[in-house]
Amino acid sequence: MAMWTAVRQLYRLYYxxxxxxxICHPEVFGVAKDIEAVATK
Structure with missing residues (x-):
């Protein structure tokens, strides 16, 4: 159970x-989406 709480905290930090x-660097998000689009093709 302790591992799950740690994982949950990591997810919270990540999100x-x-x-x-x-909010601060939307261009970074845009680049990530471009990479994702290329990777999925």
């Missing part, structure tokens, strides 16, 4: 960072 990046 918080993504959210902050999306």
């Amino acid at each position: 918080a960072n993504v959210f902050i990046l999306n």
Whole structure:
């Protein structure tokens, strides 16, 4: 159970960072989406 709480906290940190990046540096998010689009093709 302790591992799950640690994983949950990591996810929370990750999503918080993504959210902050999306606001402060939307161009980074745009580049990530471009890479994702190329990778999925």
